[in-house]
Every structure is written in C-alpha cells, then in structure tokens.
Amino acid sequence: MKQKYLLGAGGLLSLFAIWQGGALLLAKSVPIATNLAPQATFESLWWLFSSGEIIPHITASLRRIAVGLGTALLVGVPLGLALGFSKKLEMWCTPSFQLLRMISPLSWMPIVVMLLGVGDLPVYFLLAFASVWSLIISTTAGVKSIDPQWLLLSRSMAASKTETLCKIVVPAIGSHVLTGLRVSMGIAWVVLVPCEMLGVNEGLGYFILDTRDRLAYSELMAAVVIIGLIGWGLDSLLRFALAKGGNK
Structure with a gap:
C-alpha cells in the first residue's frame, strides 16, 4: 500500500515537471504562455477559492451532474432489468440501443x-443521454450473472x-450498477464542459x-485543474463504494 x-505521488510529480517544462518551452515563442505555468495557475487557484469566485460555478456543474446521472439511473437501471429478464426484449432493443x-x-x-x-434543460438531457448506456449494459449483465x-x-x-x-436481484446486481455508474460518471463529467458552453x-x-x-489564462488553467480534481474525487468516491460493496 505504501x-x-x-x-502515485511520483507520477504526479512527473506530470507537474512536464507541465512546468512545457510551459517554459512554449513561453519562448508565445510569451503569454507564462500564465499557463504552475505558479501562475496555483496563484489563480488560491484566489478563486479565497474570493469565492469559483464556488457558484462548481455548484452549478455538480448540480447538473447529479440531475443528469440521476435521470440516467432512473431510466437505465429499470431498462437494464427488463432487458436482463427478457431475451426477446433484449433482441428487439439491442440494435437500436447500439x-x-x-x-x-x-x-x-x-x-x-x-x-x-438554452439553459439547464438541454444540458440535463445531454448528460443523461451520454451516461445512460453504461448503466443499461451493466445492469443487464448483472441480471444475467444471477444464479x-x-x-x-x-x-x-x-x-x-x-x-x-x-x-435477490438488487443485492446481486449492486456491484454491476456501481461499475456502470462509475463509467457513466466519467463520461458525463467529460461531456459536461462542452455542454456548459x-x-x-x-x-x-x-x-x-x-x-x-x-484572456485570463492563469484562471483558465486553474479551472482545468479544478475539473480534474473534482472528477478524480467523484471517481474515488464511486471506487470506494464499489470496494465496500464487493467486501460485503
């Protein structure tokens, strides 16, 4: 474990060194690239949180992810159950779903x-559409794995x-649904940023x-770092839940 x-820490330090080196090389031809360097980014990161400037944006993004994934769960799990228990329905739906x-x-x-x-509604739809398929597939696989x-x-x-x-069914498919949810969350988090444009x-x-x-490029890079950290955190929570579920 140690x-x-x-x-893992060594890998992150290597990534940090590549980031710093890349920014320095780019700055030779594009001076404004100094704003993309780690020091400027972390200064902006500190300011964004200390001033509270970024908090409403994080809250809005997390709300959209919650609604999109929640909708995908409400649609995907029942559909997966139906497909898992009905071979004819699965044969009927599979080509269209694929x-x-x-x-x-x-x-x-x-x-x-x-x-x-425009507004939140199309974002919710796109996030749900992007993430529902993994839940359907994983739930169907879970049903088929039941003894x-x-x-x-x-x-x-x-x-x-x-x-x-x-x-019987819910305990048996729990880990499959969590795995599908983890995949779906990753897809939805990646799709979220362009949807919010x-x-x-x-x-x-x-x-x-x-x-x-x-032209606030240091703040832009800070936002990129925040997106990565939040996505990492959400995935870690789901991995923890999956590990706990697997130990039961």
Whole structure:
C-alpha cells in the first residue's frame, strides 16, 4: 500500500515537471504562455477559492451532474432489468440501443437546443443521454450473472416479485450498477464542459469560456485543474463504494 502511494505521488510529480517544462518551452515563442505555468495557475487557484469566485460555478456543474446521472439511473437501471429478464426484449432493443450509443452526445447539441431552448434543460438531457448506456449494459449483465438457483428458490418459497427484486436481484446486481455508474460518471463529467458552453451563465464550462474571452489564462488553467480534481474525487468516491460493496 505504501508503495502504491509513493509511485502515485511520483507520477504526479512527473506530470507537474512536464507541465512546468512545457510551459517554459512554449513561453519562448508565445510569451503569454507564462500564465499557463504552475505558479501562475496555483496563484489563480488560491484566489478563486479565497474570493469565492469559483464556488457558484462548481455548484452549478455538480448540480447538473447529479440531475443528469440521476435521470440516467432512473431510466437505465429499470431498462437494464427488463432487458436482463427478457431475451426477446433484449433482441428487439439491442440494435437500436447500439446505434444510439455510438452517436456522440455532442452531435445532438444543435437539435436539443432547437427543441429545448438554452439553459439547464438541454444540458440535463445531454448528460443523461451520454451516461445512460453504461448503466443499461451493466445492469443487464448483472441480471444475467444471477444464479438461476436463487430465482428458483425464490419461486419455490412463493416470494412476491417485490420480495425477489429486493432480496435477490438488487443485492446481486449492486456491484454491476456501481461499475456502470462509475463509467457513466466519467463520461458525463467529460461531456459536461462542452455542454456548459450551451448558453448557460454559470458552470465550469461557462467559466472556461469567460476566462478565454478575458484572456485570463492563469484562471483558465486553474479551472482545468479544478475539473480534474473534482472528477478524480467523484471517481474515488464511486471506487470506494464499489470496494465496500464487493467486501460485503
């Protein structure tokens, strides 16, 4: 475990050194690139948090992620359960779902804006659309991994469908759903930034556009660092939940 943390810290230090070296090299031809260097970035990072300037944007982004992933869960898990228990339904839906899954969510942006207007609603839709497929696939796989003997036992004991779902199915697919949620969260977090360039007035994606327009490149780099740190933190929480679930 100690070696794991030491090697991880070494990797981060190497990344930091590459960042510093790249900024210095770029500054020779583009002087403004000094604002992209680590020192200027961390100074802006400190200012953004100490002044509270970045907090509303972080809050807005996390709210959109929560709504988008929540919607994906409400749609994806029941669909995955239905596909897992019905072979005919799975054969009927799989070609259409595979076709839709392979379309970049960002390619829907002009259509979604035309139909839903600007604001939070199209962002919620795009995040949910981007993240629902992993949940459908992982939930379906979880249902198929259930030992048929457990389902037979449930029927022999005259358990209701609700009891079977709560006592057998949900515990059996829990780790699969968490794995799908982890993948979905990563996809949604990556898609979030371009989605927040869709006519909203807050959020990390909007903040990046704003700093670009103001030529505040050190703040832009600080926003990039914040996006990476928050995404890392969210993924770590899901990995922790997955590890806890696997130990039960």
